[in-house]
Amino acid sequence: MKKTFEIAEHQRSLASNVCFLMRYAARIIPHYYLLQVLHLIAAVSLYYLTVWIPQQAVALVQQEPSFSGYLMGLFGPLALFFFSNTGRDWLRLYLEGRSEGSFSLISYDLHRRILETDYENIDGAAGQMKVRQALAYISENNRIFETLHLLLPSLVIFLLFAVQLFRVDVWILLSILLTSFLVWQMGQRSNQAIFQKEQKIQETLRKGQYLSDKGADYSYGKDARFYSIPRWFSTLYEEILAKVRRLAAQIFLHKLRYLTGVELLNVARNLLAYFLVLRRFYAGAMSLPEFIFYMGVVHKLSESFDTILTSLKSLQLASRKVDQIRDLLALNDHTRRDGTTFPEGFFQKPLALILEHVSYTYPGAEHPTIDDVSLRIPMGQKLALVGLNGAGKTTLIKLICGLYTQDSGTIRVGGLSRDEVDLNQWFSLFAVVFQDVYALPLSLKENITAGAALDEDKLEHALQSADLSALTRRLSAGLETKLVKSVYDDAVDLSGGEMQKLMLARAIYRDAPFLILDEPTASLDALSEERIYRAYHEISAQKTALFISHRLASTQFTDRVILFEDGKIRQDGTHEALMQQKGPYRTMYQAQSHYYSSDAVSKTPPAEDPCHDF
Template structure:
């Protein structure tokens, strides 16, 4: 799709607004540095011309000294300013990539959670990241090309100002004084710009072919050349199954493929050579015109130096202007891909719902009641319901178990309750009010969740448990004691300040999956929220550690309502109400013992399947002994 100048203007200045937000000051310092860099050569050209004229004509020592001093002082001041500006912009540019990452982080946090799992969202995100980080296109190109554009504009204006007298000065040859020479020189400059533009377009077509192949190459090489060998999670399989041999074979294929692409680079060089040759010819013609006017007495020899320098600069910069406009078209196309990603999806539910309740006004005082009322859910663009007509109440003071086979809808149920998803149909009520009527951040205060795929971070133990920079040490210690990991933490080198993992600290501690799960459980306990949701909280624990957690379950689950999700049905004995999911629907609900009486029910089937497994496993263990 062809872009108009107006569209390119909007795209470019939106890019500047994004840079102003995420990289404040970077473009401003780049522009200041470019203006200084652009003006300096013309000051030197003008001063040099004046010095030559003084030497060749009146030979005034005072004038000569004045011009030399002017040149020295001007260059000294400009050099100091330029050095300061370059240092500042250099520091800002060095952190530019981290700032760009923040763009994606902010987008990730602003969209509906369900969109994060959307294939189209992931595809657009990948394309935007590849354009930005793999080739430096889009925003980075805008940063790098802005000084060039400023240089072109300033240089053309300065060249025009210093060249006007070339056409006004009369020589002894009348035909050299014709105003038509202004048009001739201008046409030569336009022709050079046209040739450069055509060469640039041809070069860009080839570059697009080359970059399309390079995206695949870089992505594949990143996996086979780095991730496969360096990722510790894959290390065991790589060694045992010698997957490094597969990687080596794939890398050799890619290298051969990439060598074939070298011909495209040669073609790009060919078009660069054409534009350079044409620029040389046009500069020579302009130089001849100036020499003739000088020879026939239109102006002193010093002025010839000024005009040669300025016309060469003008020709060069008109060509650069064409090139800059062509580059602008290129990075506008890449910026469009970034904008497609940034403009995708609505804002998070936290942003686009009317809030009736916040921290100053909420209906939760003493009691807590949650109700799913005819809730159904299907993913956007899908006709298949993951949950269908789910209705259930959860009252204060009770512990609830959610059970069911994989894919029965348990995790979706949790995500709906956490407002990561919104119901397709029906509503979820908190004390009689739709949960979307609450301020999102305020609503999250009521929840303490341990997800099945929970994440800990490379911070200190205390910060991980408190989920914040500042924390109450006594409260953290109480939480880790309830979670059953107090002894392990006490033996760590820096206690609660011990950093998990070694991403940022050489003294960081690597922990097992079970230990990590207990710390995640301590984090939920520390929050002391009215509603606690535990999604497979003992899946990484051994049977003894799991039994310890169950035995202290009343102490751990100190929230008003606790919802426990597990594949291990032995946990249901500790809960007041068991809710059984099957194929996206609630098929049974009641106490553990009552549900076992229904021999035709799903819960009886699940319970006996697991009991049979453990019984068989116990028999095998006895035989071995």
């Protein structure tokens, strides 16, 4: 059965997600759970004292003590109030301030998981959307702990005062519970609608972020001025902002309807509860101090329940977002990650690359991108994999490198399949230069060594082989020069050709048995491409090399050419042999040959069918 790599969506309980966050907070704050208990005790004591102290004050007045006796009678309760209030505030400030650091820890774990999980888990538009949403939610959830510190004491106070009212008049308690239940139901429906609207806003803002990024990219400045791009950007921006405003207005209306309904129910609840308490007082069932106390209990019970509902509403919305974060952290890998290394003597034998009946279909696609491909590449062979865009060349390379897992068939190196060793061990077999090249915001040297141990001789060899030595001499900081100017003020941004050389230097420094170049010159003109492939050919003299391109400059320097079409091998042979055949390779080469050197063109035999439809 075809595997799917969509990120599984789970809706966990609110308690589960709160415990998840608290576990992260406990990794940041020493004695976290003890401090939470102390905060809870201080907060509950404070709430209770605000109701009990007025009762004691009235009771003392009725006893007609002296003024000093009255003050002494209130000194103890007021001292307790002061210490409870101060302790609660200090603990809350400390816990909330330190708890926010837990989101940095979550962000670290999330980024690390994204970088380490199977590439297929996060590849594609759907996977990238999940990643962006989860990362955005981290920054939105920094008030969760503040909400928790309101919710937990309110829950305890509600239970405590509910018992008090139940003992006095069950109808008072039932009236509060009934109206509060209606408020809860309204909040549930409101939450669901708001979350769906916020999801749509996130999807819309993703498009706006792309426009924002490109609008701020100075490399687009020349085109923007010549081709009326600002008007195009403005039109798209206005459409996006209009949609966001519509969705925001809908969210506002949901919140307005909810708040209006809540306020009406709260008024009805409080009037009913106060009426029932007053009736008992005038019926002689309560003394004046008791009346004062239970009026305070009704008020605090209603207030605590409002806090519970508001907090739960906020936490439920946040919990849906925490689900997204936990879904990414809980991604299942389908590759081997147990540290298994290559068997002894593995690198002393010929490392032929063999594909047997390999097929691969992207999730949701109707037809396979790689369709029953069998291929053997002997050690040391230089192979050019060519074909039109979309033929499946890059997908095949991802399968070979271990980024994708084939649906059927086997891929072996030296008789060993990818599943027989740890995935990172398999990665170590390949030095790859992909189509899209990016410099990391590190030094030039760190970009070349890419986390590997520094070897000065290897580094010098990589610099010379990639023709980067002259560049490093021109830079004032040499190899310590920082790259990516948008991150460091004193950094430099490399040109396209310099970036190609940097990626080549990194691949040379890696010194892997297989060198794979996946359309690394797609943005260059044909003559520049030919010069770069000549350099690649010389550097890969002692390695097995695969050159992937839809252009054919690479084929003159390889031992073998494979033309890929619709996920299948259409032609396989040397450049000379394929040029003798009346096939698509010859037609394609002839169509491109006038872009290359005159020497390359002179080697091309005349075509008998120049109008062949490739």
